[in-house]
Amino acid sequence: xxxxxxxxxxxKAQSMGMHTETLTGKTQQKFFxxxxxxxxxxxxxxxxxxNKRTDLDVKDLDxxxxxxxxxxxxSQGYGTIVIKNPQGKHSLGVGILNKLNLIxxxxxxxxxxxxxxxxxxxxxxxxxxxxxxxxxxxxxxxEKNAGSCFGAAIRGGDLICKGSVxxxxxxxxxxxxxxIGGDAGAFTGFMMQRxxxxxxxxxxxxxxxxxxxxxxYVGGKIGSFGSDAIESPMTKDxxxxxxxxxxxxxxxENFDVSKxxxxxxxxxxxxxxxxxxxxxxxxx
Amino acid sequence: xxxxxxxxxxxxxxxxxxxxxxxxQALKHRGPDSTGYALYAxxxxxxxxxxxxxxxxxxxGSTSVNEDESVYNERKKAVDKKLSELGxxxxxxxxxxxxxxxxxxxxxxxxxxxxxxxxxxxxxEILSIGKSLELIKDLGDxxxxxxxxxxSKLQGTHGIGHAxxxxxxxxxxxxxxxxxxxxxxxxxxxxxxxxxxxxxxxRVLENKGMRFMSECDSELIAVFLAERMRNGATLExxxxxSLSGLDGVFTYFVATKDSLGMxxxxxxxxxxVLYESDDLVAMGSEEIAIRSILPQEIDTYDPxxxxxxxxxx
Numbered sequence: 001x002x003x004x005x006x007x008x009x010x011x012k013a014q015s016m017g018m019h020t021e022t023l024t025g026k027t028q029q030k031f032f033x034x035x036x037x038x039x040x041x042x043x044x045x046x047x048x049x050x051n052k053r054t055d056l057d058v059k060d061l062d063x064x065x066x067x068x069x070x071x072x073x074x075s076q077g078y079g080t081i082v083i084k085n086p087q088g089k090h091s092l093g094v095g096i097l098n099k100l101n102l103i104x105x106x107x108x109x110x111x112x113x114x115x116x117x118x119x120x121x122x123x124x125x126x127x128x129x130x131x132x133x134x135x136x137x138x139x140x141x142x143e144k145n146a147g148s149c150f151g152a153a154i155r156g157g158d159l160i161c162k163g164s165v166x167x168x169x170x171x172x173x174x175x176x177x178x179x180i181g182g183d184a185g186a187f188t189g190f191m192m193q194r195x196x197x198x199x200x201x202x203x204x205x206x207x208x209x210x211x212x213x214x215x216x217y218v219g220g221k222i223g224s225f226g227s228d229a230i231e232s233p234m235t236k237d238x239x240x241x242x243x244x245x246x247x248x249x250x251x252x253e254n255f256d257v258s259k260x261x262x263x264x265x266x267x268x269x270x271x272x273x274x275x276x277x278x279x280x281x282x283x284x
Numbered sequence: 285x286x287x288x289x290x291x292x293x294x295x296x297x298x299x300x301x302x303x304x305x306x307x308x309q310a311l312k313h314r315g316p317d318s319t320g321y322a323l324y325a326x327x328x329x330x331x332x333x334x335x336x337x338x339x340x341x342x343x344x345g346s347t348s349v350n351e352d353e354s355v356y357n358e359r360k361k362a363v364d365k366k367l368s369e370l371g372x373x374x375x376x377x378x379x380x381x382x383x384x385x386x387x388x389x390x391x392x393x394x395x396x397x398x399x400x401x402x403x404x405x406x407x408x409e410i411l412s413i414g415k416s417l418e419l420i421k422d423l424g425d426x427x428x429x430x431x432x433x434x435x436s437k438l439q440g441t442h443g444i445g446h447a448x449x450x451x452x453x454x455x456x457x458x459x460x461x462x463x464x465x466x467x468x469x470x471x472x473x474x475x476x477x478x479x480x481x482x483x484x485x486x487r488v489l490e491n492k493g494m495r496f497m498s499e500c501d502s503e504l505i506a507v508f509l510a511e512r513m514r515n516g517a518t519l520e521x522x523x524x525x526s527l528s529g530l531d532g533v534f535t536y537f538v539a540t541k542d543s544l545g546m547x548x549x550x551x552x553x554x555x556x557v558l559y560e561s562d563d564l565v566a567m568g569s570e571e572i573a574i575r576s577i578l579p580q581e582i583d584t585y586d587p588x589x590x591x592x593x594x595x596x597x
Contacts, residue, residue: 087579088571106581109571126584128571129555145585148552166586167552186552186589204589205550 045098048079058092059085066092074100088128093121110147113140116157129166132159135176141249148185151178154195160249167204170197173214181251186223189216189263198242198260200252208263216263217242219255230266238262285449286476287311288461289568290537291577292442292544292595296563297326301430301438306576307568308426308445314569315447317345318460319429320421322472322539323443324597327416331375331388332469335411335419336363336402339383340456344423347454353382360385362405370401380433381422383457384411396467400495409458409497414470416440416541421460441597442544444537446474458498463506466495468513470541475502476569477534477554485529505536523547523592537567545594552589559584565595 054073058066066083070093073081080101086092090109093102093116100119104112107125117136122143129147132140135154141162148166151159156176164182168190175195186204189197192211202220209226216229217238225231242257289307291300300323308319327333338359340348367374367389376388391398399410412419418440420433426447430436446461453459465471479485479501486496486504494507508529512522523538523545533553538545546567548556558567559574559582566574571584587593 085579088575090570090572107571107584125581126571128557144583147555147557147586164585167589183588185586186550204552 042097044095046074047077048074048098048100049077050079050099050101052078053080053082054078055082055084057084058089059087063089063091067094070096070102074098086125090128093119107144116140126163127161132157135159145182150180151176154178156195158245158249160251162251164201169199170195170216173197177245179245179249179251183220187226189214189229190226192216198245200255208265211265212269213265217257217260218263219252219257219260222261222263225263228265228267229263232262232264234258234260234262285314286461287314287447287569287573288445288474288476288535288537289566289573290442290444290474290539290544290546291564291566292539292597294563294565294595294597297439297441299437300324300440300443301435303577304443304445305426305430305436307566307573308447310572310576311447311569312425315449316425317450317455318421318423318448318457319426320446320448320461320474321419321429321435321443322412322445322462322474323418323420323435323438323440324416324470324539324541325418325438325440329415330390332391332413332415333418334387334389334413335384336387337384337409337411337457338363339407340458341381341383341423345455346423347450348456356383359405359408363402363408366401366405370398372398384422386418395469396493399467403495403497410464410466412464412472414541417464417470417472417539419462419464419472421446421457421462423455423457423460441542442539444472444474444539444544446476452478453498453500459500461500461502463500463503465506465510465513465538468510468540471506471510471513471519471538473502473506473509473536473538475505475534475536477532477536477549479504479530479532479534481531501532502536505530505534505538509538519543519545520592520594523594527590527592535569542597543594545592546587547592548587548589550590552586556587557584558587 082103084105086104086106088107088109091111093113095115096119097117102119102121104123108127110128112127112131113121114133118138121140124143126144127142127146130149130152133152135157138157141160145163146161146165150165150169153172154176155174158177160179162181165180165184167185168187169184170178171190173192173195178197180199183201184199184203187206188203189208192214194214197216200219203218205223206226208229246252338356342348342350373390378386422429461474462472482501482504489507494511509522534549535554535556555569557571
């Protein structure tokens with residue numbers, strides 16, 4: 001990133017990945033002003049201390065109560081929170097917008113850790129449908145299997161499942177990386193727009209159906225290609241990136257990535273490259 | 285939306301009535317209109333269990349027309365008369381609600397002709413026939429229906445159930461799941477999803493002599509499988525054929541007197557979570573259904589698209 005103290009306002013904002021457009025009329029909004037960065041407050045976030053650790057048993061709490069408790073603990077500065085007895089409850093750990101070590105000792109239901117922006121999450125169990133939907137940043141590691149729509153519409157961060165996942169993994173993905181240690185179901189990468197999906201095992205039918213952009217790497221067999229998805233040659237950059245990413249993800253370190261199949265969009269959409277350059281930059 | 289749940293104990297019996305009640309109650313948010321159970325009980329296997337209704341439940345948000353209870357009694361008398369004419373011997377008779385009955389009968393002739401004769405009586409519907417199948421469905425959540433029919437103490441090997449959110453047909457018992465696999469004893473089906481070629485299939489199957497009692501698309505699955513089995517297919521073969529024969533999105537369970545099966549459409553658009561061990565298989569639309577009977581940490585997974593599985597007791 002450029003030196004924020006010396007560059008021009010517009011460059012400074014762009015470097016920080018912020019919008020600089022000015023809207024008028026009904027859609028007028030107050031955009032982030034980099035000159036006021038010191039006063040910038042990201043609502044709903046807390047300064048936490050990773051060394052301050054606590055357990056939270058959610059056995060007798062519903063999801064709203066459990067999420068309220070997590071919020072309360074973060075407001076008290078707890079940076080490492082271990083959730084006991086999640087027992088497949090839905091929507092746990094959603095909307096966390098700050099750094100946090102969040103550990104679930106058990107399985108989650110639907111929409112677990114959705115819309116997060118920054119935390120490091122480990123689930124020592126399985127997750128249901130739509131895990132980490134709309135995730136913006138951070139890292140999520142699932143030790144067992146995941147349901148369908150894993151990582152739907154994620155914009156950034158690393159989402160890792162060490163087991164197998166259901167259908168439509170990475171549907172509408174807009175950035176970030178999804179890594180699957182096992183197999184993935186049908187319609188993986190459906191309408192994918194940016195980012196990367198890595199599957200070490202087999203994948204079902206209609207892989208990358210209607211994808212706009214982004215890259216999918218498959219280690220095993222492919223059921224079938226979806227409309228607009230085509231195979232592309234692996235490059236040295238792909239192999240280097242995969243090796244590095246799998247090592248960081250602590251999954252498939254010894255996997256022979258050079259034999260993976262690379263899948264990309266076969267159609268170039270009209271004027272698509274002109275859209276949201278900052279997001280595209282983030283995805284790459 | 286709807287929620288479905290099923291479980292099978294392998295090599296032993298259990299309190300399946302109570303277990304399925306917990307599983308379906310956990311799925312109440314997916315379908316509050318009606319709840320249905322198909323339980324495979326430890327009956328002696330000597331007699332057929334005939335469950336039938338002579339009218340609808342008109343309370344609890346029902347879309348049915350109110351009828352006088354005396355009408356129900358007249359229909360019940362007509363059923364008794366018809367049973368006598370058919371040569372069926374009623375061994376035991378239970379009135380469960382003003383509109384539903386459970387009979388134990390001795391009968392050794394053709395079940396299809398039997399069913400046609402009984403259902404020729406106006407507004408009478410056979411909910412199930414079988415030697416172990418106890419099919420109960422009514423308006424209300426899992427606990428309400430279980431308490432109304434005294435299911436919590438029912439012992440058996442397996443069962444499937446359904447919590448229904450009425451969409452394409454009315455809030456009534458005839459549209460509630462499970463559906464009996466007419467004319468086969470001990471076959472039942474529950475379904476979550478929508479079938480888009482219902483009417484085309486229905487016309488074809490009706491021309492082949494199969495019967496539909498509701499306009500609920502899910503009934504098609506039971507009739508589709510029954511028709512295949514009637515032509516010699518095994519249950520599993522019929523289920524595999526259903527993946528291409530039925531159009532739409534679906535996850536369904538089917539049970540017979542000694543087996544439980546699941547099928548998921550090729551789009552994998554409807555959820556299913558599965559737990560499998562040496563002595564128990566439990567599955568449901570959401571993991572919380574399984575957790576309601578297995579709160580400890582367990583390994584579960586989502587079956588893939590186009591998957592068909594069948595387990596034996």
